[in-house]
Amino acid sequence: MNAAVPERPLPTPTRESQSFWDGMREGRFMVQHCAGCGKARHYPRPVCPHCFSMESTFKEMATGGMIHTWTVCHHPFNFFFKASAPYVVALVDMDAGVRVNAPLRGIAESDIKIGQRVRLGFEPVTKEITLPFFVAG
């Protein structure tokens, strides 16, 4: 008997994060910036933790960054990912000043290093949702 593969877990954009996900769909890496002090923050939230302003804008930012750390996921805690395991997930210090966690593709596990340059790509998974991934760059 073949158990049905569960559906991919998808984000549910919130009033805070809608602009980020809209940007992803358009192939743009949009990061929330405080309208008061100008600092970037991620994940999106209502108040700037630096100056407490509630005004913010989303700006399109560069997609480059450096690997902060990574893991290689072997056990599929969600069986949707069973077919793709093992897969690498890299945590990246983006040049934009925030971090992004996403699958890293095209670099052998033994070649991954902290500080390595990568860039973010955009993978549409539904009409509404596009998810990030990283490749060398």
Added chain:
Amino acid sequence: MAHALREKAAISGVGETAYTRGTPKSPLALQLEASLAAIADAGLSPRDIDGVVPYFPGGGIAEDFIANLDLPDLKLSVFVPMGGATCVAAIQTAAMAVATGVCRHVLISVGRTGYSGARVSTRLQQFPQFALAAEFEAPIGMFAPAQLYAQGARRHMELYGTTARHFAEIAVVTRQHAILNGNVVMNKPLTVEEHHASRMISDPFRLFDCSLESDGGAAIIVSAADRARDLKKPLVTVMGVAEGHPESPASIAQRPDLLEFGLAKAAPRAYDMAGVGPKDIDVAEIYDCFTFTVINQLELLGFCKKGEGGPFIMDGRIGVGGELPINTHGGLLSQGHVVGLNHVVELTRQLRREAGKAQVKDAEVGLVTGYGDMGDGSVAILRRAA
């Protein structure tokens, strides 16, 4: 001036169920079974309990305790939503309640069917604290703690040269302690080679780096110290206790330093309150959701410098008979996963000299941590005051 809470509270009773993989009992039944055992251990009647801090979510709430234990006048019902840091942080809440006279005897309890009920990835979705992980990390294939914490472990290895051999040492010594305890899920010896050969879960964590999914319950009673003195068991007081919350508390990914979390804030406060330091600790029960998290916490607790946790735990130091025995009951890795309340039970027994084959000789002062919920931390320092 001594801290207002220092030694005002005591752990007066401790109780556990059998730790198993497979049970017909509900989480609530396990929680109540452990609670009755803790109440009997203290020499109290269930009707003496006037405060409850049940682990949440999962298991019972105040209504269940009133209905089952016939509590005549419950004065405090609190949740401490800190995941694995809950049980030790709850000691602080309970200590405040008994020190101020709001309550006399507060019951902290956990009942869990982590093996026969919902597994970890399902359970976590009940936590509001995991909403960010659900939105940003689950869709890219990262959700379980084994995956999220693995990135911190990898960074520690890359920066400081920590190795799988260090991880294995924690797993192997913890298993030796479990065998001494007896009421454990994992009762066969484990070798370094078996650790290294176990399947990879989320690199660098192998199967034997991960805590158990098990069924069981645990409970403790926190009483005012002056009342506990007259109870059945040797007096074990709360010298120091604190909780701490990290930066970026709901997302490890966005935390400036992945290796610095709530315990870094809690530890100095607990030592200050207790009036002792790492050198005074005779035995330590360290929250071991993963082998690596023990190494990381020993650094934040000041037992060694940042980055030196790997070498620190080697060469017999953390075994019973060593300089700093750790997880003398088998921990979450080998005894059972009741969110670390078993660590508090064990430390209390060590200080009462009730720890059987795993007894640390002349244990006077001990330390126990909680760690969870993406990086919340808690620590209590207990003393044999009998």
